[in-house]
Amino acid sequence: MVIAILVMLGIGAACGIILSVASKVFYVYEDPRISQVEYFLAGANCGGCGFAGCGAAAVAIVEGKASPGICVAADSESAINIAGVMGVDPGTAEPIKSLNTCSGGDRAVDKFIYNGAMSCAAMATLYGGKRVCSIGCMGMGDCIKACKFDAIHMGPHGFPVIDEFKCVGCGACASVCPKNLLSVKSMSQRLLVFNEEDQALAPCQQTCPAEIDIPKYIHLIKEGDYEGAVNTIRERNPLLLSCGRVCPHPCENYCRRAIEDDEAVSINQLKRFVADYEMNSGRRYPISCAPDTDKRVAIIGGGPAGVSCAYFLRRLAIIPRFMKTCPNWVASPAMAFPNTDCPTRFSTGKSRVFSTWGLMCTTTPAWGVISPFRACEKKAMTPFSWASVPGRTTNWAFLGRISRASGRGSISCLQSRIRRKSAFPSANARPLWAVGTPPLTV
Amino acid sequence: MEYIELIVATIFVNNILLAQFLGNCPFLGTSKKMETAAGMAMAVIFVLVMAGVITWVIYAWLLVPYKLEFLRTIAFILVIASLVQFVEMFLKKSMPALYAGLGIFLPLITTNCAVFGVCVLNIDKEFGFMQSLVASFGYAAGFGLALILFAGVRERILLARVPKPLQDTSIALVTAGVLSLSFYAFRGMV
Known part of the structure; x- marks a missing residue:
């Protein structure tokens, strides 16, 4: 017994001594930051970052081959901690979320009665699923x-609904969907994208210049979910009140219902309806924004383009600051589109939205004295020498004058004035209201 | 001649993976890519030869004289674990390329039952020192052979259309079974 203990102690001690000596003899210097970085990673070894494991990811971060925010499983705090270890800017660790683009569900009728295995994968092998829509969700819930x-639950209408707060963006759902309907992307990836010709989108959505998901918001309006509809429109177009009034709605020209011996859906009227609904409800529906950064940007001009620019930058967590001449928002219909039925309180509503978002506004005297433009003039780089044109006016002053003109405040009045060229100093001069931002487009 | 016979017996007839079914965890885990399979095979050969010899020495020169054969298991595990740690440190210093190539598999060998199994088999079959050395090498080479063969098969399976329920580990287990059957053809050779 004593001998057994002594022998085991002896073997253990010998091994221990050899190992401790070896650790000194075979010591290899390793960057201490690697272990510090690895400490802050999630430690799940999930491979979601694209590296073999947390250790490999830590080495890549220390070597500068990966950003501190690559860990998909850890929260944004870990990215900040890792950035602290590395002494770099943490960047924006933007969360990626899953999105189901199909809201067809039970609206598509069935081709046949399906009695097979209750999974999308099995059903897809039988004539591409039981529903007549061959590209849409089959609703089996794989x-x-x-x-x-x-984070995903079957909604009441036969298609899955994603809980954005629970979704971590692992992509498991997207990989099992046989119809490739789910996509896992970050908000900027979704915002900074354009429809492509070969995408199988509804004709209205494909035609919409703002690429709004029209089928989705019409469906949401039908459901009575006006907030959802507003947010769907706002995902691509922040100026829904204005566009609901002035958009030439090319989408309606391509509406499938117009082809099928029926009239086109009044898509634009529906947009106007939900926009007015939101305005009259007295509150502004929140829309998700990326985590705050300390980046700032100055936007010259508060027209539709400037406002849109500010909106999307704010959603990407870059705080815009306006420099504009007009105290009102030119993007407001009351100002830009002197139509009698335009709600005048719109502009204040819009201002409230922007102020709750922390947008700053500096009212500058006029275009001509904004320093960058003056600098341009001094260097004879004047992009347009309108300051010397006799009878010059600015677009907001011009539009404001029309809107204030009682009884004549209408789009037709504006158009007739343009036709008579009364607003232009001479026939071959550049139309003044085209300087800066064209007011009729977004 | 005796050693050639021993090598053939350990590599083919009594293949540690496909005839004795020891060390199946790395067999399934590291056979997805030929590159990692080759790395694992090299690591096992390296560690197994050293472990076989050292455990034989410990058994014959330390445990038997003191009549402590019952301590075989715990003593062998202690030695194997320390040995793998030592080898890891040694490789990291002197052969960083090989160390990086072996990666995670080197520490994993600590818990590889093939290594411990071979050490115990050497004792059970009452091998001498040289026989233990040759047998350890033979078993390790057999492990490497089976692993590399299997990795080749699995790389081909990746290109085949496998029914979904059978994908990945399921089809790998079926393949391992077929491969094991084919190794039964060596039975009776030695």
């Missing part, structure tokens, strides 16, 4: 089973 975070 994505729901695939989700390890309880």
